[in-house]
Amino acid sequence: MNDKIWLSSPHMGGTEEKYVKEAFDTNWVAPLGPNVNGFEQDLSTFLGNDMHVAALSSGTAAIHLGLVLLGVTASDEVICQSMTFSATANPIVYLGAIPVFVDSEKDTWNMSPELLEEAIKDRIGKGKKPKAIMPVHLYGMPANMLEIMRIAKQYEIPVLEDAAEALGSSIDGRMCGTFGEVAALSFNGNKIITTSGGGALVSADETIVKDARFLSTQARDNAPHYQHSQIGYNYRISNICAGIGRGQMEVLSERIAQRRAVYQQYADRLKDIKGVSFLNEPHGYFSNRWLSTILIDPTTAKCTREELRLALEKENIESRPLWKPMHLQPVFSKYPSYVNGVSEKLFDDGLCLPSGSNLGSIELERVFDVIDKQMR
Numbered sequence: 001m002n003d004k005i006w007l008s009s010p011h012m013g014g015t016e017e018k019y020v021k022e023a024f025d026t027n028w029v030a031p032l033g034p035n036v037n038g039f040e041q042d043l044s045t046f047l048g049n050d051m052h053v054a055a056l057s058s059g060t061a062a063i064h065l066g067l068v069l070l071g072v073t074a075s076d077e078v079i080c081q082s083m084t085f086s087a088t089a090n091p092i093v094y095l096g097a098i099p100v101f102v103d104s105e106k107d108t109w110n111m112s113p114e115l116l117e118e119a120i121k122d123r124i125g126k127g128k129k130p131k132a133i134m135p136v137h138l139y140g141m142p143a144n145m146l147e148i149m150r151i152a153k154q155y156e157i158p159v160l161e162d163a164a165e166a167l168g169s170s171i172d173g174r175m176c177g178t179f180g181e182v183a184a185l186s187f188n189g190n191k192i193i194t195t196s197g198g199g200a201l202v203s204a205d206e207t208i209v210k211d212a213r214f215l216s217t218q219a220r221d222n223a224p225h226y227q228h229s230q231i232g233y234n235y236r237i238s239n240i241c242a243g244i245g246r247g248q249m250e251v252l253s254e255r256i257a258q259r260r261a262v263y264q265q266y267a268d269r270l271k272d273i274k275g276v277s278f279l280n281e282p283h284g285y286f287s288n289r290w291l292s293t294i295l296i297d298p299t300t301a302k303c304t305r306e307e308l309r310l311a312l313e314k315e316n317i318e319s320r321p322l323w324k325p326m327h328l329q330p331v332f333s334k335y336p337s338y339v340n341g342v343s344e345k346l347f348d349d350g351l352c353l354p355s356g357s358n359l360g361s362i363e364l365e366r367v368f369d370v371i372d373k374q375m376r
């Protein structure tokens, strides 16, 4: 059996161990320390726009704290992109709030601005103005943030961007994660850079980020004893994980270029296969191409998405259907949703292909061999 080819696996740059060793040598084996501060500084510099950053234990924690800091509480409604990973929506339910799912547009696969506005109007008409809007930049492709922010401003609803998959993606040079009032990043093992597990809350508002650091370390008031006037969380990143993050930041630009090169090879090699299509970058959009994705039209292609997935699996190659929309998930189906069929179709026909920045040409040729056999 050939070695397993993963969808997206960690790719160390080489200096991560230096930062981790420093943490050991100085005994900063704690959820604070120089690596945490350094990692936050590196992220802030990378994002530009004077963003402030709180490094946390996961992207999910960042979303959870982001919602808390936007004032979401029990029985509030929060508009959430339906086409996403469950980690976008789960924190809404942690808070006892109600997710209201909005479907995608075809151009970006992310939240449809049209449906967003329809949903806002309808919820207001039903007597409850949504407390926050959560667009996602899936697979690195930016959501239509210009339109989404315009609508959000018009109705005065804050935006929490789920940028977990989109570190380094941008629209007209402005980074994903810098559009909304708050944004969440993830450094889980499969993301474009990783700290093994980790995340960050990002905001232009320094108070929000200071509050995030406060809440993430159990909300301890300034007193010699343990004094609490708010409910806190244990969500800070460790100085060890942040050390990995500092090393990864040194190669982030290279990783983005490598992921984009993988995508380009798929696009070049598969472009003449009948029934296969790609998601192009709209004008001014830049995707980090975290995952390379294709759509397989079952009416014109030689095989279906599922047949190709199984053929790849047989050759020990991991691929995966696109995210199953939240409004179709058993755990979320009872919540309100505004749908247009786009995300359901993407789920039916879409496939994520091996996309790691560490994929070599031998691995990619193995993937192409299977696709050629199945689809030509």
Ligand SMILES: *Cc1c(COP(=O)(O)O)cnc(C)c1O
Pocket (backbone or CB within 6 Å): 057, 058, 059, 060, 061, 084, 085, 087, 088, 136, 162, 164, 165, 185, 186, 187, 188, 198, 199
């Ligand atoms: C990975 C991911 C998250 C969660 O991040 P974790 O660090 O794994 O908690 C949230 N949203 C999206 C879209 C993701 O891909």
